[in-house]
Amino acid sequence: KRILCPTDFSPVSLAALPVASTLAEEYGAEVFLTHICSPVPYTAGSPEMLEALERREENEAWEKLRNILVGNDLRNVPASSLVRWGGPVDEVNRLVRDDKVDMIVTSTHGRTGWKHLLMGSVAEDLLRTVPCPVITVGPKLQRRFAKAASIKNIVYATDLSEESKAAFPYVASMATRYRAALTLLHVLPIENADNPNAKLLAQPWRDQMRKTFSPCIDWHSAASYEIDFGDPAERILFYAKEKNAELIAFGV
Numbered sequence: 001k002r003i004l005c006p007t008d009f010s011p012v013s014l015a016a017l018p019v020a021s022t023l024a025e026e027y028g029a030e031v032f033l034t035h036i037c038s039p040v041p042y043t044a045g046s047p048e049m050l051e052a053l054e055r056r057e058e059n060e061a062w063e064k065l066r067n068i069l070v071g072n073d074l075r076n077v078p079a080s081s082l083v084r085w086g087g088p089v090d091e092v093n094r095l096v097r098d099d100k101v102d103m104i105v106t107s108t109h110g111r112t113g114w115k116h117l118l119m120g121s122v123a124e125d126l127l128r129t130v131p132c133p134v135i136t137v138g139p140k141l142q143r144r145f146a147k148a149a150s151i152k153n154i155v156y157a158t159d160l161s162e163e164s165k166a167a168f169p170y171v172a173s174m175a176t177r178y179r180a181a182l183t184l185l186h187v188l189p190i191e192n193a194d195n196p197n198a199k200l201l202a203q204p205w206r207d208q209m210r211k212t213f214s215p216c217i218d219w220h221s222a223a224s225y226e227i228d229f230g231d232p233a234e235r236i237l238f239y240a241k242e243k244n245a246e247l248i249a250f251g252v
Contacts, residue, residue, distance in 0.1 A: 001027070004101040006034045006092060009064050013107040016137040017073035020105040022150070023135075024077040026177055031079040032099065033068060035061045036091045058083055089125045096130050104134045127252050133170045135247075151178040153245040157185045157236045160208065167251030168213055174247070176218040183243050184209055184225050187232040202227035 005020040007013040017033075024031050037057055065081035068074065084091045095101060104126075127134055156171050158164040175182050186205050195201055209225045217223050228235045240248050 001029045002032065002099060002101045002103075003029050004032045004034060004092070004095055004099070004104045006036060006088070006104070006106045007068075008035065009061075010107075014068070014073075016105050016107045017068070019135065019137050021074055021077055023103070023105065024074075024079075029077070029102070031074055031077055032082055032095070032101070033065055033074070033079055034082040034084065034092075034095065035065060036088050037061060037083065037085045038087075039085060054085075058085075089129065092126060093129055096132055101132055103132055104130060105137070106134070107137045133167070151180045151246045153181050153183070153243045154247045154249060155183045155185060155236065155240045155243055155245045157187070157232065157248065157250040158209070158213075159232075160186065160205075160212070161251075164251040165212065167249060169216060171249040172213075172216040172218070172221075175221040179220045180246075181243070182217060182221050182223040183239055183245070184213055184223060185236065185239055186227050187235045188227065188229050190230045 003020050003024050005016060007016070020031050023029065037054070039054070061083045062081070065083070069079055069081055082095070084095070086094075092104065096104070151174060154171060154175055156168065158168070171182070174180065186209060188202070188205070205227050206225045214223070226239065228239075236248060236250075239245070
């Protein structure tokens with residue numbers, strides 16, 4: 001019911017808004033649009049100058065948030081804005097805890113504190129510390145996502161660890177809500193591909209996936225269980241492209 005959408009106002013970060021809007025509209029949720037300001041270093045000048053700089057930065061942030069709220073991206077969902085000061089990871093965690101946030105939707109490779117999101121230290125800390133699901137929107141988002149759209153295909157990648165399996169109830173819920181097709185993918189090391197018994201090797205993994213995940217999948221959602229070999233990132237992207245997926249999901 002409560003979706004947190006951090007933004008640094010870069011075009012890449014704003015690309016997350018239609019995704020947040022789609023989810024909020026489908027689930028009847030509210031979007032909390034948030035900008036986190038980084039404190040000005042004390043070496044930048046006198047206390048009076050620092051105070052003036054921070055006040056100006058905060059006022060500009062509020063104005064930009066107001067402009068976003070009256071724009072097209074969030075017009076169909078309840079939304080409010082927040083400005084906070086501090087480190088991105090600490091402040092996001094505080095907001096999730098204090099405001100009982102159910103999901104975070106944010107961009108990757110924006111500027112400032114979100115620059116390294118997904119593969120950098122901020123993302124690593126964020127994904128491993130927040131107690132709610134995180135949806136990230138990459139810088140190469142296709143044009144078809146520029147407006148709010150439905151989710152028809154989901155690729156769920158799993159190594160069958162407990163952390164990975166913990167993400168699946170959220171994935172299954174979204175698949176049920178949108179009646180989306182699910183591709184469940186487990187990638188084995190590339191050296192196993194040369195094994196003459198590769199298909200036999202893959203079958204126990206496929207059986208384990210089906211036993212673990214099928215009870216959570218609604219009958220409206222078609223599901224396929226795929227075992228592949230190679231670099232996990234490359235194979236996940238391959239299946240996402242092949243299935244024309246709107247969402248890639250995994251647990252960390």
